[in-house]
Amino acid sequence: MSVEPRSNFLRTQIQADLESARVSALVTRFPPEPNGYLHLGHAKSISVNFGLAEQFGGHCHLRFDDTNPEKESQEFIDSIQEDVRWLGYQWQGEVRYASAYFNQLYEWAMYLIDQRLAYVCDLSAEEARDYRGTLTEPGRNSPFRERSVDESRDLFARMRQGEFAEGARVLRAKIDMGAANMNLRDPILYRIRHASHHQTGTEWPIYPTYDFAHGQEDAIEGITHSICTLEFEDHRPLYEWFVEHLPVPHTPRQIEFARLNTSYTITSKRKLKQLVDEEVVIGWDDPRLPTIAGLRRRGYPAAAIRHFCEEVGTSRSDSTADVAMLESAVRDHLNQSAPRRMCVMKPLRVTLTNLPDTLLLDVRNHPADLDFGSRQLSMGAELFIDQDDFREEANKHFKRLVLGKRVRLRGGLVIEADRCDKDAEGEVTQVFARCVTSVPGADPEDGLKPKGVIHWVSADEAVPATIRRYDRLFGVPEPAREQDLMAAVNPHSLIVIDTAMIEPGLVNATPEAGVSV
RNA sequence: UGGGGCGUCGCCAAGUGGCAAGGCAGCGGGUUUUGAUCCCGCCAUUCGGAGGUUCGAAUCCUCCCGCCCCAGCCA
Numbered sequence: 001m002s003v004e005p006r007s008n009f010l011r012t013q014i015q016a017d018l019e020s021a022r023v024s025a026l027v028t029r030f031p032p033e034p035n036g037y038l039h040l041g042h043a044k045s046i047s048v049n050f051g052l053a054e055q056f057g058g059h060c061h062l063r064f065d066d067t068n069p070e071k072e073s074q075e076f077i078d079s080i081q082e083d084v085r086w087l088g089y090q091w092q093g094e095v096r097y098a099s100a101y102f103n104q105l106y107e108w109a110m111y112l113i114d115q116r117l118a119y120v121c122d123l124s125a126e127e128a129r130d131y132r133g134t135l136t137e138p139g140r141n142s143p144f145r146e147r148s149v150d151e152s153r154d155l156f157a158r159m160r161q162g163e164f165a166e167g168a169r170v171l172r173a174k175i176d177m178g179a180a181n182m183n184l185r186d187p188i189l190y191r192i193r194h195a196s197h198h199q200t201g202t203e204w205p206i207y208p209t210y211d212f213a214h215g216q217e218d219a220i221e222g223i224t225h226s227i228c229t230l231e232f233e234d235h236r237p238l239y240e241w242f243v244e245h246l247p248v249p250h251t252p253r254q255i256e257f258a259r260l261n262t263s264y265t266i267t268s269k270r271k272l273k274q275l276v277d278e279e280v281v282i283g284w285d286d287p288r289l290p291t292i293a294g295l296r297r298r299g300y301p302a303a304a305i306r307h308f309c310e311e312v313g314t315s316r317s318d319s320t321a322d323v324a325m326l327e328s329a330v331r332d333h334l335n336q337s338a339p340r341r342m343c344v345m346k347p348l349r350v351t352l353t354n355l356p357d358t359l360l361l362d363v364r365n366h367p368a369d370l371d372f373g374s375r376q377l378s379m380g381a382e383l384f385i386d387q388d389d390f391r392e393e394a395n396k397h398f399k400r401l402v403l404g405k406r407v408r409l410r411g412g413l414v415i416e417a418d419r420c421d422k423d424a425e426g427e428v429t430q431v432f433a434r435c436v437t438s439v440p441g442a443d444p445e446d447g448l449k450p451k452g453v454i455h456w457v458s459a460d461e462a463v464p465a466t467i468r469r470y471d472r473l474f475g476v477p478e479p480a481r482e483q484d485l486m487a488a489v490n491p492h493s494l495i496v497i498d499t500a501m502i503e504p505g506l507v508n509a510t511p512e513a514g515v516s517v
Numbered sequence: 518u519g520g521g522g523c524g525u526c527g528c529c530a531a532g533u534g535g536c537a538a539g540g541c542a543g544c545g546g547g548u549u550u551u552g553a554u555c556c557c558g559c560c561a562u563u564c565g566g567a568g569g570u571u572c573g574a575a576u577c578c579u580c581c582c583g584c585c586c587c588a589g590c591c592a
Contacts (some may be wrong), residue, residue, distance in 0.1 A: 006531070006540095031592095138518095180521085182519095185588085231586055231587080312541090313530045315529090315531095316523065317585095318584075318586090368562085411550075
């Protein structure tokens with residue numbers, strides 16, 4: 001169930017870079033900030049980065065972009081690693097951390113100050129915003145822009161020593177306050193944060209911004225293609241500015257692709273958190289969530305998620321993939337990998353009036369693949385079928401059990417319903433049926449083959465169980481566009497059926513997969 | 518109305534001047550001990566629109582239209 005790598009602009013570009021010997025071997029990276037759980041959108045990025053490395057015989061690093069301690073934690077570092085491994089990928093070497101490069105980044109910041117390309121600015125956040133200008137008007141130079149190299153060096157060193165309060169000063173690059181690209185209007189390189197960092201503790205009172213860190217991290221690690229999402233496109237000139245003006249050991253290249261959106265779900269961290277906080281779902285690994293942990297609990301195979309990411313393609317146009325594509329990939333994989341079992345949701349007792357002895361059946365675990373083997377199931381005179389699988393009378397379209405008609409019990413005999421009992425409300429409480437075959441799997445001798453096959457469980461062996469049926473969390477295709485997210489929640493996304501009866505072998509099942517009626 | 522991007526079938530998406538792949542969804546039909554699977558067939562004279570260049574354009578040029586991103590000391 002693998003998918004042939006399809007042509008896309010990334011593969012075309014990398015192929016060209018390899019052929020022109022611009023790079024000798026591909027090195028990519030998946031660089032999450034450890035500030036939340038991974039979701040389907042991350043799976044796409046993981047698939048792109050690790051997949052490309054795999055295809056071109058290169059390497060992919062896992063790097064935590066941990067430049068903002070206030071939002072991050074070890075819990076996320078652990079869960080992210082678990083999710084990447086579960087998806088089936090292995091990063092090259094040890095896990096990397098942006099924080100491991102803090103010393104180098106600090107030295108490079110000093111280097112820029114020496115080059116008169118960076119300065120310490122004392123403007124408050126509000127003032128800086130005012131000086132920055134707007135989308136249509138240029139900004140104004142900070143009054144601290146021409147501060148001497150010595151003074152900036154001294155101030156920056158003291159920022160690093162923890163001498164100043166948060167927000168008191170920042171280090172900025174000296175580029176162009178009139179640039180049409182806002183990112184070039186003297187961007188902030190370092191800010192003061194008196195926070196404890198999960199990796200470096202209280203060693204650093206200042207932290208580099210994403211812009212000042214990312215390209216340099218890529219350069220340090222020898223990343224050849226730094227693949228990110230479209231919203232960073234405007235940052236590329238800045239990314240290149242740092243790589244160009246700093247004595248970095250390598251020249252990485254940033255390429256952007258469109259992030260993955262999937263219909264009927266959301267991947268916004270803020271909105272996912274809202275669902276968890278307001279208990280619309282039960283935790284970050286709720287099977288209705290598009291988090292990797294949720295998808296895993298839902299029984300989605302990692303291979304199916306990879307398949308979906310490949311099949312949906314990689315381009316630069318904003319799009320929303322139909323969740324049906326994901327579901328199709330999941331069905332494809334499950335169809336091949338899931339052993340089959342039986343259960344009934346709403347049990348209806350069936351008594352076989354002419355069954356001489358309890359039969360011991362050998363039932364196959366997969367309809368097409370013999371390698372799945374079989375299991376033993378006993379079929380006595382008392383069994384349960386699903387209430388929905390029986391009607392006193394029905395038209396041609398109903399292929400299940402009807403009074404006076406036949407049906408095959410999956411893996412067992414063909415039976416014919418003779419009569420049924422009903423309660424005061426007229427609800428059928430029990431069906432009396434007759435076996436019209438005596439050999440499992442055989443067709444009736446009179447040639448009247450049943451039209452349908454239904455699930456059943458033996459009354460002796462069946463085990464009561466609670467079944468949770470999950471459906472799409474939202475009732476609209478693009479919940480992210482809804483003004484009122486909560487109003488778009490599908491009220492029937494979780495249906496708990498506590499009357500179910502399952503075959504005995506299912507008791508200790510993990511999120512493997514059975515098949516229901 | 519500043520800058521940067523994107524517009525190919527209902528949803529994704531290949532295609533990079535030579536005559537519109539594929540997947541998902543949908544619709545017919547067949548097989549079937551899961552109304553599943555599987556199999557067969559159908560599904561863009563047309564590529565946001567209008568001009569132009571060319572023997573020839575989704576691909577090149579011009580203008581227009583629509584959508585997305587950017588004014589965090591977030592990433």
